[in-house]
Amino acid sequence: MNNIKYSYMDHWEIHTAAGLTAPGCRRTYLERYLKELRALGYVGLDTFAARLPYYGRLVAGKNGTPVDFENYLKDLGFERLVSMFLDFIGNNPAERIADPACHDQIFNKFRAACEMAKGTGIDTFIVMPACQYFYTDPVTEDHIKHTADFWNRTGKMMLEDYGIHAACHHEFWCGLRDKWAIDLFYELTDPKYVWYFCDTAQHVIAGVDPVALYEQLHDRTWGFHLKDTKNTDPKAYRIPPDAECMAEDVERWFYEANGEGLCDFPALYRAIKKYGYSGWISSEHDKAEFEGKSFADCTAQGVWYIKHVLDPILKEG
Amino acid sequence: MAMKWAYSINAWNITANSARKQHNERNFKTIVAGGLDCIQMKIATYRMKPLGRPLIISQVYGGVKEFDEYLKNIGIKQIAGWDYDPTAPYAEENCDGRDPTDPAQHEGIVDALVQFAEFLKTVGGDNFCVRPMGALWRAGEVTDEKLKAVAECWNKVGRMSAQYGVKVILDPDFLCAANSLHAIDVLMANTDKENVFLAIDTAALALVGIDPVEVYEKYADRVAMLRLEQVFTTDELNERAQPFAEDILSTGGERGLSRWFWEMGAPEGEGLVDFPKLISAAKNGGFDGWCVVCTTQSEDPSASVLFNEWYVENVLKKI
Numbered sequence: 001m002n003n004i005k006y007s008y009m010d011h012w013e014i015h016t017a018a019g020l021t022a023p024g025c026r027r028t029y030l031e032r033y034l035k036e037l038r039a040l041g042y043v044g045l046d047t048f049a050a051r052l053p054y055y056g057r058l059v060a061g062k063n064g065t066p067v068d069f070e071n072y073l074k075d076l077g078f079e080r081l082v083s084m085f086l087d088f089i090g091n092n093p094a095e096r097i098a099d100p101a102c103h104d105q106i107f108n109k110f111r112a113a114c115e116m117a118k119g120t121g122i123d124t125f126i127v128m129p130a131c132q133y134f135y136t137d138p139v140t141e142d143h144i145k146h147t148a149d150f151w152n153r154t155g156k157m158m159l160e161d162y163g164i165h166a167a168c169h170h171e172f173w174c175g176l177r178d179k180w181a182i183d184l185f186y187e188l189t190d191p192k193y194v195w196y197f198c199d200t201a202q203h204v205i206a207g208v209d210p211v212a213l214y215e216q217l218h219d220r221t222w223g224f225h226l227k228d229t230k231n232t233d234p235k236a237y238r239i240p241p242d243a244e245c246m247a248e249d250v251e252r253w254f255y256e257a258n259g260e261g262l263c264d265f266p267a268l269y270r271a272i273k274k275y276g277y278s279g280w281i282s283s284e285h286d287k288a289e290f291e292g293k294s295f296a297d298c299t300a301q302g303v304w305y306i307k308h309v310l311d312p313i314l315k316e317g
Numbered sequence: 318m319a320m321k322w323a324y325s326i327n328a329w330n331i332t333a334n335s336a337r338k339q340h341n342e343r344n345f346k347t348i349v350a351g352g353l354d355c356i357q358m359k360i361a362t363y364r365m366k367p368l369g370r371p372l373i374i375s376q377v378y379g380g381v382k383e384f385d386e387y388l389k390n391i392g393i394k395q396i397a398g399w400d401y402d403p404t405a406p407y408a409e410e411n412c413d414g415r416d417p418t419d420p421a422q423h424e425g426i427v428d429a430l431v432q433f434a435e436f437l438k439t440v441g442g443d444n445f446c447v448r449p450m451g452a453l454w455r456a457g458e459v460t461d462e463k464l465k466a467v468a469e470c471w472n473k474v475g476r477m478s479a480q481y482g483v484k485v486i487l488d489p490d491f492l493c494a495a496n497s498l499h500a501i502d503v504l505m506a507n508t509d510k511e512n513v514f515l516a517i518d519t520a521a522l523a524l525v526g527i528d529p530v531e532v533y534e535k536y537a538d539r540v541a542m543l544r545l546e547q548v549f550t551t552d553e554l555n556e557r558a559q560p561f562a563e564d565i566l567s568t569g570g571e572r573g574l575s576r577w578f579w580e581m582g583a584p585e586g587e588g589l590v591d592f593p594k595l596i597s598a599a600k601n602g603g604f605d606g607w608c609v610v611c612t613t614q615s616e617d618p619s620a621s622v623l624f625n626e627w628y629v630e631n632v633l634k635k636i
Contacts, residue, residue: 015616017575029586035582036623039351039630077631292333296620300347307350308392 002278002314006306007044007082008037009225009284012049013296014128020289024051024064027058034076036296040232040303044082045073046126046282049113052084067119080121082280083167084284085221086113089174090131091241097129098136098143098175103150110154114162122164124280126197129168129185130175134240136175148188155193157191157264167197167222172205172233173243179208186217195222199228199284200263201254206237211267218275224268228261256285256302259309269313320599321607322629323355323397324348325544326368328612328622336365338377342391347619349392349468351499351626356393357446357609359400360433362407370409371436381578385440397607398444398483399433403470417450417470418463426465426470427477434481436478444607445478445543446516447471449495449504453471454562456494459508461503467495468507475512486541488516491524492557492566498527505539514541514606518549520578520613523589525557530595537602543595546611547579567615582628592628596636608633 012033013278023033023185026121037045047055052066070081088095088106095109113125125301130136131145155166168185170176176185186196196217202225203210215284244253258263283306288298329344331336348356361369367377375629378384388396403426404414410429415422432447437443450456450467475485487504489496496518505515515536519529521544533540556562556570566577579585581592596608610629615621 014620032620032624033585035627035631036351036620039623039627041352293616294619296617296623297343297347300350300619300623301343303350304346304392 002273002276003126004278004311004314005044005079005278005280006042007046007282008042008299009085009282009286010045010047011284011286011288012299013289014288014295024055024058030055034073034078037299038077038235041300041307042076042283043079044280044282046083046085047077047081049084049086049116053115065119066117069122072275082122083124083126084113084117084122085126085169086110087128088131089128090135094301096131096135097150098146099145100149103153106150107154107157110158113166114158117164118162124165124167125158126167126169126223128171128174130174132240133173133175133237133243137238139175139178139181141184143175144184145188147176148185150196155195159193165195165222166193166202167195167236169197169199170202170206171199172202173237176235177206177208179213182208182213186220191220194220197223197225199225199227200257200265200268201227201261203223204262205229205231205233205253207234208233211271213265214268215271215275217278218271221265221277223279224264224281226257226281226306227284228257228259228263228265229253229255232262233255242258245268252287252290254284254286256288256298256305257299257310258305265305265310266313269310271317273314320604321355321397322353323357323358323395323607323609324353324622324625325357325400325609325611327359327400327559327620328615330531332365334618336367338367341368344619345388345391346623351623352630353610353626355387355395355397355605357397357400357607359408362405362409365609368384369512371432372409379437379490381436381439388538396437396440396442398437398442398446398486400446400488401430401433402448403429404448413416417467418456418468418577420466423470423473427473430474431477434450434478434483437483439572443482444484444541445474446486446544446609447474448493449489451494452492452562453494453496453558454492458504459494459497459500463625464500466505466514468504468546471513472509475509479512484541485512486514486516488518488542488544488618489521490518491521491552492562493521496521496525498532501532501536505536510539515539516542516544518544519590519592520544520546520611523548524550524553524577529590530598533598537598537604538616540604541606542606543599543602543606543608544611545581545592545608546573546596546613547581547583547588547590547592548577549579549588550574550577551589576614579613580615580624580628581610582624592633596633600636
């Protein structure tokens with residue numbers, strides 16, 4: 001029996017008189033955004049490390065904290081903050097995860113992020129486990145070993161000192177994108193401290209089957225990003241400075257899960273049912289403002305698909 | 318019987334968001350995803366309104382029953398009824414608009430609505446929510462004689478539609494000549510209690526300085542629909558009486574208002590409508606009609622629908 005809760009990854013933007021903006025720039029926008037998420041049934045929010053302090057100030061004044069923000073969420077009917085996303089993409093040469101000389105600095109930044117989240121319900125950092133492919137190229141076994149060493153150390157600190165799980169989210173443009181590299185990384189990391197986070201679209205773009213990978217790593221899986229894509233990527237992942245934005249033939253990579261793209265969500269849910277996954281599943285669909293759509297419209301389509309197509313799979317037979 | 322909840326598809330009202338089948342499918346799914354499962358439709362004209370008439374619906378969806386089945390598969394369990402403005406032009410009826418104050422035009426209004434009543438009987442809907450008469454600025458003096466002619470018009474429609482299980486619900490909108498306490502009194506006094514009812518159009522009443530709760534309490538036994546939408550201001554300059562008053566909806570009038578109509582609980586201002594008070598009064602009055610949530614103006618209709626649905630679920634349904 002699966003016990004699934006749904007959270008929303010905090011990419012939302014809205015059209016305002018002042019232009020397209022994230023709702024966190026004004027209290028009324030934030031209130032609208034969060035109430036609209038609640039209308040759709042979300043009980044968790046996944047956000048970004050850089051946004052969390054700002055949200056605290058927005059709801060509770062200049063001394064507001066992330067805890068104040070979480071209390072505001074609870075007043076609206078959310079259960080809690082679920083996760084923060086952090087990445088070190090490699091543009092800072094002192095923060096290259098595959099380089100052992102950089103590890104102390106990045107480790108300390110993760111500790112600072114844990115301190116910031118302290119007191120909230122956040123029990124997960126969704127992390128990009130390697131820097132951009134561009135900064136990791138060539139991806140060697142040594143690079144992967146150094147990366148695994150970093151996560152064994154950092155994941156242990158996060159979990160033992162703060163109760164926060166390091167959940168690795170494999171962007172199609174990061175150094176750990178290919179199946180052989182992902183396999184080696186999980187062989188070299190400690191299952192107690194380094195967790196797998198299944199982002200359906202990122203894997204499909206990179207040519208990896210997310211359902212098969214989840215089945216392989218189901219006992220180390222600490223969450224999902226349900227998102228879809230309409231493209232795979234044989235080459236753009238190498239393009240600096242940002243493969244996602246620089247790809248010449250793909251303007252928008254990510255879509256809400258609604259059955260129209262390349263990801264096989266029913267197959268994923270059959271696997272989730274098979275292995276009895278219980279925990280959070282997060283909806284993610286950045287760039288939803290493209291093509292004249294709105295985040296509200298796109299998010300609603302995704303929720304409709306979850307309620308009418310995916311959730312019934314968990315209840316079958 | 319408990320009160321029933323629906324969303325008006327007026328939320329999506331431009332070619333860009335409602336002219337294509339796939340657009341409307343997204344819109345239906347948005348309503349369902351946010352928690353409501355009934356819709357109020359709107360009688361319309363022309364090819365860009367694929368949900369406006371039974372014939373066009375059949376062209377798009379293969380038939381009326383097929384359309385109803387299609388909606389049920391999406392999660393829309395019931396079409397509540399049709400909104401209807403008799404004064405609007407309908408090309409399919411070779412009609413430039415009909416005037417309910419003119420008895421000679423009543424037969425045309427009754428005849429025009431037969432196909433829509435048949436549609437509602439097929440899909441299980443139960444109401445025509447009608448604009449009783451035209452705009453104030455076009456109406457000239459709103460005399461009791463004119464109002465009695467309007468009442469008789471809707472009595473005729475009500476006798477026809479009752480054969481299909483369909484009520485007539487009078488809904489004086491903001492600009493309507495019948496949007497006053499006196500006009501409502503005359504209309505209620507001269508219409509059949511069995512067939513013709515009243516909608517409490519919260520925004521419309523509040524915009525002309527009338528408390529919707531007072532009107533509900535006065536006519537509790539005749540009210541069959543609450544139309545729920547918020548406003549932050551009244552028409553204090555009486556601009557609705559000025560020529561081409563329809564323009565103020567988009568221009569914002571002399572004050573340049575960004576919007577006249579807002580979502581329930583909108584945080585941008587002090588709403589004039591006390592929705593919890595209205596719903597409390599309705600519950601106490603045994604109201605078992607439709608609560609239709611409306612979005613007349615919005616920067617993002619889908620967001621407004623979800624915001625209103627949050628308010629329904631977390632505020633109104635908890636009363």
